[in-house]
Amino acid sequence: MLDALKFCLIRKVAGVLAVATLMVGGVSIANAQVVPGTGEKLTEIGDDFEDEKWGYVPNLPKSSNNIDHQVRYPSGQANNNRWFESLLRGQPDVVERVETPVGGLPTSKGAMKLRSVQTGIPGAPSFKMQQDDFIMNGNNRFGGTIPNMWTPNVVARVYMPPFEQWERRTGSSFGFRIETLTHVWKPATGKLFKKVGKTRQLDQAWPGMFVQLNCKSDSPNKEDNAVFVIRANENGNDFVAGPVITEPGWWTMGMTLSPDGRVHYYATKGTGPLRATDRIASTMPYGEPNLQMNTVFFNVMSVDNGRTWSTEWIVDDVELFIARR
Numbered sequence: 001m002l003d004a005l006k007f008c009l010i011r012k013v014a015g016v017l018a019v020a021t022l023m024v025g026g027v028s029i030a031n032a033q034v035v036p037g038t039g040e041k042l043t044e045i046g047d048d049f050e051d052e053k054w055g056y057v058p059n060l061p062k063s064s065n066n067i068d069h070q071v072r073y074p075s076g077q078a079n080n081n082r083w084f085e086s087l088l089r090g091q092p093d094v095v096e097r098v099e100t101p102v103g104g105l106p107t108s109k110g111a112m113k114l115r116s117v118q119t120g121i122p123g124a125p126s127f128k129m130q131q132d133d134f135i136m137n138g139n140n141r142f143g144g145t146i147p148n149m150w151t152p153n154v155v156a157r158v159y160m161p162p163f164e165q166w167e168r169r170t171g172s173s174f175g176f177r178i179e180t181l182t183h184v185w186k187p188a189t190g191k192l193f194k195k196v197g198k199t200r201q202l203d204q205a206w207p208g209m210f211v212q213l214n215c216k217s218d219s220p221n222k223e224d225n226a227v228f229v230i231r232a233n234e235n236g237n238d239f240v241a242g243p244v245i246t247e248p249g250w251w252t253m254g255m256t257l258s259p260d261g262r263v264h265y266y267a268t269k270g271t272g273p274l275r276a277t278d279r280i281a282s283t284m285p286y287g288e289p290n291l292q293m294n295t296v297f298f299n300v301m302s303v304d305n306g307r308t309w310s311t312e313w314i315v316d317d318v319e320l321f322i323a324r325r
Contacts (some may be wrong), residue, residue: 033264033282036153036254036274039323044141046319047082049110054097055079061122062090067130068121082141086133092116092300092310095134101159103250104316105271111159111316116300117309125306129171131299136318138295145181145292146257151323152293153256154178157271159314160211160248163224166311167302170215172229173311175299176253177208178263180290204294207231207263207285209253210238211245213311228280230265234287242267242280254278261289271316296320 058076065071065088076085076095085091094115100108119130139145146152156176167173182205185198210229214221226245231238245251247269254266254274263285268278296318302310 033276033279034151034153034256034258034323035276035278036155036256036266037319037321038153038256039151039321040325042142042320042322044143045082045136045138046317047080047112047136048108048317049097049112050108051080052097052110053079054110054112056083056095058085058091058095062093062132063087064090064121067126070121078137082137084135084137086135086297089119089131089133090122091134092132093118098314100316101250101314103271104159105157108316111157111314113312113314114298114300115310115312116302118304118306119300119302119310120304126304128304129301130304131175131301133297133299135297136295136320138293138320145294146322147292148257148261148290149259150325151256151258152320153254153323154293154296154318154320155252155254155274156296156298156318157316158211158251158253159316160226160245160251161312162248163213163226166213166215166224167308168215168217169303170213170219171301172210172212172299173301174211174313175208175301176210176255176296177206177231177299178255178257178296179294180205180207180257180263181292181294182261182286182290183288184286202291205285205288205290206297207255207283207290208299209255209265209267210299212240228265228267230281230283232285233283234285236286239281241265243269252278257290257293261291263290 059074063071076091092114098113100111116132120126184203188199227240228242230241250271256264264282266274266278
């Protein structure tokens with residue numbers, strides 16, 4: 001038998017060839033990146049927010065299970081069944097369809113606004129940074145999860161308002177993330193006796209990209225700017241990658257899960273197609289391969305003091321593709 005089996009997948013995206021190479025059976029496994037936006041678009045999931053009747057029913061109060069172990073039913077849900085509230089952290093306080101800001105996709109008339117003021121327990125400020133989640137209904141509408149061998153990849157257009165309109169603090173304000181299945185090390189447990197050490201178990205992980213403001217009022221910067229923070233490297237640590245954002249407005253963000261279990265992160269100014277040169281990082285988050293993609297979600301963060309609103313985030317044309325079945 002051959003020592004290694006090489007599989008090559010070549011796609012043409014916006015005039016750029018994206019080549020994925022998989023080495024199986026050798027000492028190492030390497031993948032060139034498949035640019036987000038490659039392959040078959042899954043129309044069952046994602047959203048372009050063009051339906052004028054698009055709406056969201058919040059079913060307040062929202063959940064805050066991550067803080068006080070309270071899941072509050074019924075949970076919030078979009079009327080097109082494509083989005084729902086997180087039962088762990090709850091949904092943003094404002095979820096609504098808005099007119100697409102200037103500079104968006106040429107054919108876009110509508111987009112989605114996300115904003116929060118109570119990112120922790122409803123009515124009980126924690127006075128520290130908390131976050132809300134807004135989750136794409138992936139598994140139910142698609143009929144299952146997407147294995148890494150299919151090379152799932154996702155794209156979202158994100159409108160960043162002028163810096164003076166951001167929540168005035170240095171720190172992350174917005175997250176664009178995927179939910180995956182991977183292996184994690186957990187404390188060993190036993191039915192009769194307490195076990196010592198840890199065991200390797202299957203569990204969920206949430207790689208992604210955050211947008212962090214470096215506020216001139218509480219940092220050495222003379223002017224505001226923002227950066228992309230990647231979650232996570234092989235040791236599980238967040239790190240800054242990619243271009244410094246000095247001009248807000250529309251940005252396109254994307255992620256690809258490749259067959260070797262790595263996550264590849266992309267970002268570029270504007271709403272045009274992503275290209276191979278827009279890749280800003282590739283990691284094996286927490287040092288373990290991601291085996292499948294379950295869904296996509298957004299985070300909105302604030303200081304949760306009961307009065308200070310988060311930055312207003314607008315997203316449009318959230319799309320998920322698979323490069324191969």
